[in-house]
Amino acid sequence: MSNAKHTPGPWKVWNDRVWTDEPMDEMVAICVLSGNRGDRDANAALCAAAPDLLAALAEVSGGVLLGISATT
Secondary structure: OOOOOOOOOOOEEEOOEEEEOOOOOOOEEEEEOOOOHHHHHHHHHHHHOHHHHHHHHHHHHOOOOOOOOOOO
């Protein structure tokens, strides 16, 4: 199984967007959220946590479930 490819973290929440400034020190929008503020804020926090959640899953599964290393 091949390694997963995604925009590396950390991802940050700002207003209704999830951003990263990696790897080129430029702000890149990962996603733009809509909806009521409570849902939007919760969804933004979940989206921003995605790289950390992926790393945690890789660590606890030894990468077997995802075919990735914990450092991906």
